[in-house]
Amino acid sequence: MYVGTLSFDLLLGDVRSLKEKRSVVRPIVAELQRKYSVSAAEVDHLDLHRRAGIGLAMVSADAGHLTDVLDRCERLVAGRPEVELLSVRRRFHGEDD
Numbered sequence: 001m002y003v004g005t006l007s008f009d010l011l012l013g014d015v016r017s018l019k020e021k022r023s024v025v026r027p028i029v030a031e032l033q034r035k036y037s038v039s040a041a042e043v044d045h046l047d048l049h050r051r052a053g054i055g056l057a058m059v060s061a062d063a064g065h066l067t068d069v070l071d072r073c074e075r076l077v078a079g080r081p082e083v084e085l086l087s088v089r090r091r092f093h094g095e096d097d
Helices: 018-036 063-078
Strands: 002-012 039-044 051-060 083-093
Touching: 002 018, 002 039, 002 063, 018 039, 018 051, 018 063, 051 063, 063 083
Parallel strands: none
Antiparallel strands: 002 051, 002 083, 039 051
16 A cells, blocks of 8 residues: 655735635645545645645555556646646555555
8 A cells, every 4th residue: 555645835926814715725625525435625825815735635556546546636737727746755555654
């Protein structure tokens, strides 16, 4: 069994309230969940309206498949024009951990 996680630190564009922030972050989280069957949620900077932290996790029996899905998730978030991807933290836990 392999477990992979990604933590995204995002800077949001022209957002002036927490309500506007939700309207940007929720679709990203929903698309990650729908397209890639990962667990995803907003996990950091909850009280700031121009920053967001999104975390996701996935479990797989195949390390190659897990790496491929995490790469796709990273590309999806990086390609969103309404956010600037400041950093990504990737963690990979295998059978030897």
